[in-house]
Amino acid sequence: MGLLAGTATVTGLGIKKSLFANPAEDTGTMVKVVTADGEVKEVDSSMVAHPSEEKLSQFNPRTAVPGKKFVMVIDLARCANARKCIEGCQSMHGMLAPVEYIKVKRMQDSDLGAPYWFPTMCYQCDNPPCTKVCPVDATFKRQDGIVGVDSDRCIGCKFCMAACPYSARSFNFGRPEQVAFSEAHHADKDKCCATKSGTEGTVSKCDFCPESSAKGVLPSCVSDCPNGTIFFGDELEDAVTNGEETFRLTELLKKRAGYRQFEELGTKPRVYYLPPVERQFPFEEATEAHNTQE
Numbered sequence: 001m002g003l004l005a006g007t008a009t010v011t012g013l014g015i016k017k018s019l020f021a022n023p024a025e026d027t028g029t030m031v032k033v034v035t036a037d038g039e040v041k042e043v044d045s046s047m048v049a050h051p052s053e054e055k056l057s058q059f060n061p062r063t064a065v066p067g068k069k070f071v072m073v074i075d076l077a078r079c080a081n082a083r084k085c086i087e088g089c090q091s092m093h094g095m096l097a098p099v100e101y102i103k104v105k106r107m108q109d110s111d112l113g114a115p116y117w118f119p120t121m122c123y124q125c126d127n128p129p130c131t132k133v134c135p136v137d138a139t140f141k142r143q144d145g146i147v148g149v150d151s152d153r154c155i156g157c158k159f160c161m162a163a164c165p166y167s168a169r170s171f172n173f174g175r176p177e178q179v180a181f182s183e184a185h186h187a188d189k190d191k192c193c194a195t196k197s198g199t200e201g202t203v204s205k206c207d208f209c210p211e212s213s214a215k216g217v218l219p220s221c222v223s224d225c226p227n228g229t230i231f232f233g234d235e236l237e238d239a240v241t242n243g244e245e246t247f248r249l250t251e252l253l254k255k256r257a258g259y260r261q262f263e264e265l266g267t268k269p270r271v272y273y274l275p276p277v278e279r280q281f282p283f284e285e286a287t288e289a290h291n292t293q294e
């Protein structure tokens with residue numbers, strides 16, 4: 001629903017359908033709203049539904065983990081497209097294929113160069129264009145570096161999807177099997193996420209699994225990768241780990257010539273890549289063995 005200034009301004013709220021039929025309990029305060037047809041109407045404020053407390057997220061997605069500045073490093077020399085990061089992510093967030101917050105792309109920098117696998121996800125940019133275009137403040141930058149989404153506030157306008165230069169966000173179209181799966185997933189307190197992935201008509205994405213990070217547990221994409229491709233850590237501690245090996249972030253980036261995607265855009269991603277030099281897996285074998293999508 002769109003928003004207009006007027007007698008009062010309404011943002012991200014629904015109109016109570018039942019009250020159209022029985023406009024009782026008028027407050028006398030008029031607000032302007034835009035209908036689904038794009039028509040501007042002036043209605044009594046009692047006709048505007050406010051989200052109830054119980055519908056608000058169990059975890060406050062805006063609360064940062066104190067004293068942290070999360071960062072990720074992806075070693076392209078190790079990625080064999082095993083897809084375990086994708087499966088772990090879907091399980092963690094209650095998502096079903098074909099929606100993937102992590103996408104593993106085939107890359108080849110020149111005709112003479114060899115192809116390699118390139119995992120992508122939301123880069124939790126420090127200068128994120130996506131948060132600046134949200135009309136209802138549903139997506140935001142946290143102090144711990146994470147770019148969050150408040151699914152209860154999202155109105156599904158997709159402005160953030162258009163603004164992201166990395167195509168990192170997904171729209172939830174409300175496939176019945178996905179909605180049922182998500183509801184069951186989010187009802188389980190042990191699996192509950194700050195971002196309610198799969199809520200119909202909302203946008204969601206990788207969020208660095210802040211509930212796990214708050215408990216000191218690595219995100220699933222990190223711990224489920226059989227090749228130790230993804231490192232996660234804290235820039236303030238200057239350390240990243242894949243669960244088996246731990247490195248000083250600054251030393252690793254210097255030694256392995258770490259870089260960020262589309263640095264020239266000024267988005268300042270919090271995900272770094274280590275170039276695919278001296279790759280540990282022959283590309284063709286990896287393709288045959290692992291490049292299957294369910």
Ligand code: SF4
Nearest residue numbers: 122123125128130164
């Ligand atoms: Fe926003 Fe895209 Fe950056 Fe993620 S990768 S923070 S969605 S601009």
